[in-house]
C-alpha cells in the first residue's frame with residue numbers, strides 16, 4: 001500500500017484582483033509542483049484568505065515563485081472565529097513544530113495584517129501581547145528578523161458594513177511572497193515595443209500559469225502581435241515562438257503605437273523586448289504567417305499554445321485568401337495573385353485554433369486563449385470544444401456592460417487523429433459558435449447605445 005504524505009496547512013493571502021482567475025492559477029501551479037487542491041477548498045470565492053493543505057513547504061515555495069494572484073503564504077499555526085478560538089487552536093499546534101523558529105538563538109518579528117479594517121497602533125500591540133503564551137524565546141528584531149509571524153484578521157468583504165470583531169483570525173509563520181512585483185517590473189508602459197493590443201503584464205503571467213509553462217518548454221503564440229505573451233512564458237524559462245499575419249508587427253516597422261512617436265524605431269521588435277528583460281536566449285523566432293493556414297509539418301511541437309486572437313475591435317480579423325475562396329461576382333485574379341485578404345469569422349478562427357492546438361500540442365500540453373463574448377447571449381455551450389482537448393477553466397473578464405472576454409484553458413488529453421479535425425462539425429454544438437461572428441457588430445451597437453444613453457443622461 002502506498003504511504004500517503006501527511007498534509008500541512010498553509011494560509012494563502014490572495015490579491016483582490018482578477019478574482020475568477022485565482023483558483024485556476026493556484027490549481028494549475030499546484031498540479032505543476034506536485035500538490036493538489038481538495039474539494040472543500042473550492043468554496044473560497046471572493047475571500048483573500050485561503051487555507052491550503054499541501055504536503056510540503058517546498059511546494060508552497062515553488063507556488064510562490066510563480067503566482068501573481070497570491071500575495072503571500074504562511075505556515076498556518078492557528079485559526080479561529082474569535083481570539084479565544086484562535087488561542088485554543090494555537091495551543092493545539094504541536095510545540096515541536098514551533099520550536100525550530102522560536103528558540104533562544106533566533107530573532108523574530110510579529111506583523112499584523114487586517115482586511116477591510118485599519119487598527120490603531122495600540123490595538124495592534126494588544127493583539128501581539130496576547131500571544132505571550134506562545135514559547136517565544138528568541139529576540140525581537142524589527143529590521144532583519146530570521147522569522148516573521150503574522151496575525152491576519154478578516155473583517156469580510158463589505159466596506160460599507162465593517163464588523164466590530166473579525167470573522168476569522170489566523171496566525172502563521174510567513175514563508176514567501178508571490179510575484180506581484182512582476183506586474184510593475186514588466187508593465188507595458190515601460191516596454192520597448194508595444195502595440196494597440198499589447199497584453200497587460202499581470203494577465204500575461206496569469207495566462208502562462210494557467211498554461212503550466214515551465215523551464216525548457218516550447219511555447220507558441222499564433223497571433224503574436226508585439227509578443228506580450230511570449231515575454232511571460234520566457235520569464236518562466238520557456239523557449240518562445242510566434243507568428244502574426246501582420247508584416248509590420250513581426251518586423252517591427254511601420255507606424256508606432258505611442259502617442260508621441262510617428263514611426264517605430266530601428267530596434268522596436270519582439271526580440272528587443274525579450275532583450276530588455278534579459279530573456280533573449282529564450283527567443284526562437286517570429287514569422288509572418290496566417291493562423292488559418294498553419295505552416296507546420298504534422299507533429300507535436302509545443303508544450304503550450306498561449307494566445308490572444310483578434311476580436312475585430314482594435315484590429316481586424318483577417319486571413320489570406322486563395323483562388324478558390326474569391327467571392328462570387330469578383331473577377332478572377334491572375335493565377336499568381338493570391339493574397340486577397342478575406343474576413344476571418346471568429347467561429348472559424350476558434351475552430352482552426354483548437355484544431356491546431358490539438359494537432360501540435362504534446363499530450364498534457366495546454367491551450368490558453370481569450371474568447372470574446374456578447375454577455376446577454378453567452379451560454380457555456382458557446383465555448384468551442386474539441387475531442388482531443390479537455391476544458392480546464394473558463395474565467396470571465398468584463399470589458400463593458402454587455403461584452404466580456406473569457407480566458408479558456410484546455411489540456412490535450414488524446415492523440416490527434418485525422419478524423420478529429422471535423423468531429424465538432426458533426427455535433428449540435430456547431431450552432432452556438434456562430435454567435436461569435438457578430439461580436440464586432442454587437443460590441444459597437446452596444447457601445448453606440450451606451451454612449452447615446454450616457455450623453456442623454458448628461459444632458460438631462
Ligand SMILES: C[S@@+](CC[C@H](N)C(=O)[O-])C[C@H]1O[C@@H](n2cnc3c(N)ncnc32)[C@H](O)[C@@H]1O
Pocket residue numbers: 195197198199222223224225226227228229243244245246249289290291292307308309310311315316317318319320344
Ligand atoms: C489581440 S492581438 C495580439 C496581441 C498580443 N498578444 C500582444 O501582446 O501584442 C491579435 C493579433 O492577431 C493578428 N492576426 C489577425 N488575423 C490573423 C491571422 N489570420 N493569422 C495570424 N495573425 C493574425 C493581428 O495582426 C494582431 O497582431
